[in-house]
Amino acid sequence: MSVERNATGAWAPLLHRPFRALWIAAIAVNLSMWMQNIGAAWMMTELRPDSPLMVSLVQTAMALPAFLLGLPSGVIADLVNRRRLLLITQTCSLACACLLAATALAGGIGAWLLLGLTFALGCSNAFGMAAWIAANIDSAPKGQIPAAIALSTVTPNIARVVGPAAAGALIAFAGVPTLFVVVAVGFVISLGLLRALPDTDLRPGLPPERLWSGIRSGVRYMQHSAQLRLALRLVFAFVTAGSAIWALLPLVARDQLGLAAGGFSLLLGSLGAGAVIAALQVTRLYRRFSVRRIVTGGGLVFMAVTALIPVVHDLFVMSALLFVGGMAWMAVNTTTGTVIQTSAAAWVRARVASVYLLVIMGAMAAGGVLWGAIAERMGVGASLWIAAGSIAAGLMLTGRARMQMGSESDFSVADTQETGPAASPADHEQGPVAVEITYHVPAERHEEFVRAAHELGISRRRNGAIAWRLYRDLEHTDCLAERFLVDSWLDYLRQRDRVTRQDRDIERRLEALTTDGNSRTRRFIAEA
Numbered sequence: 001m002s003v004e005r006n007a008t009g010a011w012a013p014l015l016h017r018p019f020r021a022l023w024i025a026a027i028a029v030n031l032s033m034w035m036q037n038i039g040a041a042w043m044m045t046e047l048r049p050d051s052p053l054m055v056s057l058v059q060t061a062m063a064l065p066a067f068l069l070g071l072p073s074g075v076i077a078d079l080v081n082r083r084r085l086l087l088i089t090q091t092c093s094l095a096c097a098c099l100l101a102a103t104a105l106a107g108g109i110g111a112w113l114l115l116g117l118t119f120a121l122g123c124s125n126a127f128g129m130a131a132w133i134a135a136n137i138d139s140a141p142k143g144q145i146p147a148a149i150a151l152s153t154v155t156p157n158i159a160r161v162v163g164p165a166a167a168g169a170l171i172a173f174a175g176v177p178t179l180f181v182v183v184a185v186g187f188v189i190s191l192g193l194l195r196a197l198p199d200t201d202l203r204p205g206l207p208p209e210r211l212w213s214g215i216r217s218g219v220r221y222m223q224h225s226a227q228l229r230l231a232l233r234l235v236f237a238f239v240t241a242g243s244a245i246w247a248l249l250p251l252v253a254r255d256q257l258g259l260a261a262g263g264f265s266l267l268l269g270s271l272g273a274g275a276v277i278a279a280l281q282v283t284r285l286y287r288r289f290s291v292r293r294i295v296t297g298g299g300l301v302f303m304a305v306t307a308l309i310p311v312v313h314d315l316f317v318m319s320a321l322l323f324v325g326g327m328a329w330m331a332v333n334t335t336t337g338t339v340i341q342t343s344a345a346a347w348v349r350a351r352v353a354s355v356y357l358l359v360i361m362g363a364m365a366a367g368g369v370l371w372g373a374i375a376e377r378m379g380v381g382a383s384l385w386i387a388a389g390s391i392a393a394g395l396m397l398t399g400r401a402r403m404q405m406g407s408e409s410d411f412s413v414a415d416t417q418e419t420g421p422a423a424s425p426a427d428h429e430q431g432p433v434a435v436e437i438t439y440h441v442p443a444e445r446h447e448e449f450v451r452a453a454h455e456l457g458i459s460r461r462r463n464g465a466i467a468w469r470l471y472r473d474l475e476h477t478d479c480l481a482e483r484f485l486v487d488s489w490l491d492y493l494r495q496r497d498r499v500t501r502q503d504r505d506i507e508r509r510l511e512a513l514t515t516d517g518n519s520r521t522r523r524f525i526a527e528a
Contacts, residue, residue: 013148018139018197025193026132026155029090032186033125034156034163035170036097037062038268039179040118041250042171043104047111052380054111056247056372059364061115065122066129066361074354075214077131078347083197086135089128090191096121097184104177126361130354133341137349149341153334154279163272168265207428207490217464217494218351224462227343228352230403231336234295236359237394238332242302243367244387245271245309245325251380257315270319274326282334291335291403298331299395307388310381333360339403345463347498431488432466434524438481440515446480449513452506453482459503460484464495478515489525 013019041058048054077085100117103109109117133152140148170179209217222228253264285294305325312318337356344352375383441449450470457468465484473479486492499507511517 011151013140013144013151016139016141016144019136019141019148021193021197022132022136022139023151023155025190026136026152027158028186028190028193029093029125029132030156030159031163031166032093032097032183032190033062033121034159035167035179035186036100036118036121036183038163038167038265039171039176039183040114042167042264043109043114043176044111045250045254047114052248052251052375053369053372054115055250056368056375057115058118059243059247059368061118062122063361063365063368065119065126066357067365069123069126070130070354070358070361071215071218071351072211073127074130074351075209075211075218076127077134077350077354078218079208079214082131082135082138082350083194085131086128086194087191089124089131090187090194092124092127093121094184094187094191096124097180097187101177101180101184104180126357129357130350133353133357134350137341149338153330153337154276158276159272163268166265168262171265172260172262209494214351218348218355220464221345221348221462222352222355224458225343227403228340230398231339231343232355232359234394234398234403235333235336235340235356236363237398238299238302238336238391239360239363240367240370241387241390241394242306242329243364244371244384245306245322246364247368247371248375248380248383251375252309252318256310256380257313257318259315263315266315266319267322270322271326271329274323274328275330276326278327278330279334282331285331286335291339294335295332295403296395298328298335299391301325301328302332303388303391303395306384306391310384336403345498345500428490428493429488430525431486431491432526433486433489433492434483434526435486435492436481436483436522436524438479438520438522439510439513440478441480441513442478442515445513449480449510452509452513453480456482456503456506456510457484459499459506460495463498463503464491492523 014023037058040062041055044055044058096117100109100121103113103117136152137148166182167179170182222232249267250264253259253267257263259267282294289297302325305321305328308321309318312321340352340356341349371383371387374386378386439449453470457470460468461484464486466487468482468484471481471483473481486495511519
């Protein structure tokens, strides 16, 4: 155990058994999903060879469920036992994979049935995606969360390298139906690993939020986090434009390069190999360059790769080009993903992860339709050139605002919580609740206090306040009062439980600026 606790480095979380089991299970799931997606896309080129739109809709059918179900699934993952949720979702994925394999083996699958079963598999996967991310962070040893986040970005890219090669070989030698059987086996493996994990169900002292209130609190948290808003806008712009490669690569392989399934898998493997290399090296870039420079540089390189694809007709040159593109894609998405995940408090972690995935999958789904429709009218090459221009436009439109990663103090719950009132309502639903905190501040510290209070106000609203203001007493000029409202007494108790160490540091900074180093809190509950 001491080895696990004291180990450092990018791979250190894998020495911790629960994290290692989840990580391997995630590889099995990602590998299965990639192989299914490749098999479905290739089968669609045979079922509807003259329709680029139908081929690109395979990507949409896989990605759209995350857009539709992402936020509710994140709320559920924050409120229930994540191990059990993962077991349920993976069982549903296994059932979908078995049905797809059986239908394909029987020879009764058509284009729309293929899309329907792909969509169903995407739905079961969407319900578990936020839980995967949050569970990986939960199972990481203390002090190794950044490394755990980096490793979680490696798993889909390991699958991206191995999946296309394995899928291409299986399609070439055994056919797509056999590939779908192997996909089902992958879900069996993930279920076995998940069942072996300890069941650590945390039972909070407060009643869990309902679905709708959980969605509202998650949206409110992100609304009051500048870093989350900036990173999510950038992800949407980049992925929507960059998804052209993923949507149209089957057509580039078949029509432009004249490749069969094996050659197509080599192209996807090149993209994935570049992504894995970048994921393992990106932490070194963090020590040399700012987050903004990494994102901008990676975006420009991916733009250049997208623009060059239509003019390349050699398999090995195309593979090298896509290898570079995979590195650029991962540099941008890993960096923005780490910013997002390290800017989220523990209580809302799965909801933030679900919105992040919702944005990515929604952008991929929209991109699949958009670039497929453009390709049908203007051709694959013109579609890729327009996508390259869109990447450049997206980088410019997201601005030059500073991006930075958070630390564990940003999302770790404070060790000590605010002392509660002597009396409290018997009914948790009573409210609204008004809270007033008064401070006595010397005149020379007034401006500094107001700046710090503004930061605390953002924190109050992020954690549940529906309104917040700072007031100055007109009769006693050294007296400042912080006042905020929450919907109910239960919401007020939840707000106190959500205070992070960073929030607590801001509170202490405010008190240090007062005359006596103290503050006075009064709580009011609505009567009429």
